[in-house]
Amino acid sequence: MAKALKCNLCDNHATVHLTQILNNKIHKVDLCESCAQQKGVTDPNGFSLADLLIKSTGGEEAGADQALKCPTCGYTRRNFSKSGRLGCPDCYDYFKDTIDSILANMHKGTTHCGKVPVNARAHISLREEVSRLEEELKKAVDAERYEDAAQYRDRIQEVRKARDQNE
Amino acid sequence: MIIKPLLDSKAELTHGNVTKCPVVLSTRIRLARNLAAHLFPGWAAESERSEILANCFASIGSVTGMKRGYKFKIEELDDLQRKILYERHLISRELMSSNNGAGTLVSKDQSCVVMVNEEDHLRIQVLRSGFHFKRVWRTIDRIDSAIEERLPYAFSEELGYLTACPTNVGTGMRASAMMHLPGLVISNQMEKVIRAVNQLGIVVRGLFGEGSDASGSIFQISNQMTLGETEQQIIKRLSSVLESIIEQENNARGRLLEAERTKLFDKIARAYGILRSSHVMSSAEAMNLLSLIRLGLDIKLFEEENREILDRLLIESQPGHIQYSAKHLADSEERDVLRAAYLRTEFEKIQEPDFGDI
Ligand SMILES: [Zn+2]
Ligand SMILES: [Zn+2]
Numbered sequence: 419m420a421k422a423l424k425c426n427l428c429d430n431h432a433t434v435h436l437t438q439i440l441n442n443k444i445h446k447v448d449l450c451e452s453c454a455q456q457k458g459v460t461d462p463n464g465f466s467l468a469d470l471l472i473k474s475t476g477g478e479e480a481g482a483d484q485a486l487k488c489p490t491c492g493y494t495r496r497n498f499s500k501s502g503r504l505g506c507p508d509c510y511d512y513f514k515d516t517i518d519s520i521l522a523n524m525h526k527g528t529t530h531c532g533k534v535p536v537n538a539r540a541h542i543s544l545r546e547e548v549s550r551l552e553e554e555l556k557k558a559v560d561a562e563r564y565e566d567a568a569q570y571r572d573r574i575q576e577v578r579k580a581r582d583q584n585e
Numbered sequence: 586m587i588i589k590p591l592l593d594s595k596a597e598l599t600h601g602n603v604t605k606c607p608v609v610l611s612t613r614i615r616l617a618r619n620l621a622a623h624l625f626p627g628w629a630a631e632s633e634r635s636e637i638l639a640n641c642f643a644s645i646g647s648v649t650g651m652k653r654g655y656k657f658k659i660e661e662l663d664d665l666q667r668k669i670l671y672e673r674h675l676i677s678r679e680l681m682s683s684n685n686g687a688g689t690l691v692s693k694d695q696s697c698v699v700m701v702n703e704e705d706h707l708r709i710q711v712l713r714s715g716f717h718f719k720r721v722w723r724t725i726d727r728i729d730s731a732i733e734e735r736l737p738y739a740f741s742e743e744l745g746y747l748t749a750c751p752t753n754v755g756t757g758m759r760a761s762a763m764m765h766l767p768g769l770v771i772s773n774q775m776e777k778v779i780r781a782v783n784q785l786g787i788v789v790r791g792l793f794g795e796g797s798d799a800s801g802s803i804f805q806i807s808n809q810m811t812l813g814e815t816e817q818q819i820i821k822r823l824s825s826v827l828e829s830i831i832e833q834e835n836n837a838r839g840r841l842l843e844a845e846r847t848k849l850f851d852k853i854a855r856a857y858g859i860l861r862s863s864h865v866m867s868s869a870e871a872m873n874l875l876s877l878i879r880l881g882l883d884i885k886l887f888e889e890e891n892r893e894i895l896d897r898l899l900i901e902s903q904p905g906h907i908q909y910s911a912k913h914l915a916d917s918e919e920r921d922v923l924r925a926a927y928l929r930t931e932f933e934k935i936q937e938p939d940f941g942d943i
Binding site (some may be wrong): 465532 | 619620621623624625626627646704729730733734737738739740741742743744746747749750751752755757758786806810811812813814815893915
């Protein structure tokens with residue numbers, strides 16, 4: 419390679435080149451001596467590449483607007499690519515594109531399948547109940563079973579109300 | 586000293602004394618959680634952080650398991666007290682250097698900790714001596730659910746528990762085991778093991794200081810990925826890696842006992858000699874020597890009843906704890922003298938290694 423590689427964390431000349439296989443994907447990170455030291459990369463006991471990955475890929479894809487701001491907390495995409503941390507829970511929505519690509523690189527999957535808090539569980543099951551009832555309602559209307567349809571409509575309103583109280 | 590009552594009482598880490606699996610010192614799970622509708626601690630103003638801290642202290646203090654425990658605001662602790670809490674795994678490195686509005690709740694037996702306004706609003710941690718992921722998960726799951734009843738969490742159906750850093754999102758769970766691996770270190774196999782488990786998404790860190798020299802052959806081994814798997818799947822995968830490491834460690838010890846028996850006995854006998862009679866000792870040297878004695882205990886050169894003393898000394902030989910026992914500001918040279926004296930006294934209680942019928 420003719421061009422000297424730059425450190426992923428600062429602009430110095432990179433002398434430490436690392437490869438780690440995560441999720442069957444090969445990740446390469448290039449660092450200068452001092453960043454490598456600082457990150458504990460030279461520590462033979464191992465280090466966390468994931469942390470480095472965020473900083474080297476965070477928000478730097480072509481065309482990403484660095485000034486994009488989370489309307490809830492005022493955090494910018496530039497803040498994120500610099501620190502690797504987010505400002506508030508809503509940042510996950512506003513920087514979705516950037517975060518999704520990082521998550522796909524870093525984790526086993528991109529969807530949560532673990533524990534769900536009781537509050538959220540109730541909310542999820544109510545939402546599922548509404549969509550089930552809506553389907554029944556449509557079927558009833560299609561079959562001109564208007565009495566049933568009216569009952570479904572009432573039930574949907576009840577569940578919606580319960581869901582809103584739950585929020 | 587604010588943390589004195591904590592230091593004077595028995596703790597899981599120093600008095601747990603579990604012998605079933607000597608290779609695994611302790612099992613730990615931590616969950617990263619954030620409160621809904623609040624900025625993450627790193628971006629929140631100090632007033633918001635303080636409000637969250639007060640709120641969490643009030644709500645979490647009443648959770649079963651955390652009642653009658655300890656609450657410390659970091660700003661009220663001096664550097665020494667912070668260091669001691671860090672050495673006992675009751676606060677993290679990040680919390681140790683934290684500014685106003687951060688704190689920690691510690692259960693009576695010091696096995697459950699909730700750090701407030703670390704990188705995330707809450708870092709819930711449960712630690713047990715020995716190899717006990719199922720029990721630890723049951724405990725932390727219960728505490729987490731009880732906290733959630735009082736303080737609604739930031740949660741998304743798609744991404745799970747939302748954390749300040751995307752490396753923790755999803756389950757927010759880091760499960761880890763502290764392992765004592767002198768066999769693999771002495772026979773130079775540790776690097777190979779680290780490389781192999783890294784490829785499975787498992788991370789290995791030395792516990793004490795940098796490099797394998799200062800580590801006392803103690804390593805923390807944990808999962809890296811938090812999203813896309815259930816907590817049970819993560820624990821299962823990590824456990825199977827740990828079991829294979831235990832097997833490799835036992836094999837390495839077996840080979841050492843066969844091929845380098847005399848050399849190994851010599852190392853352990855010398856370690857005992859130095860611990861009983863030295864007058865200056867750094868914490869790195871202490872860790873390495875204590876680690877060898879622990880290995881000696883595993884292969885029955887010492888009485889099993891000494892294990893508790895040994896696991897306690899691994900904690901108490903660290904700089905903050907030695908400093909505390911000095912009762913004044915000792916520099917590192919004086920600490921090394923104090924440490925040697927302390928270990929000399931403690932080792933009077935431990936009988937010479939018995940190489941008799943092995
Ligand atoms: Zn650099
Ligand atoms: Zn935000």
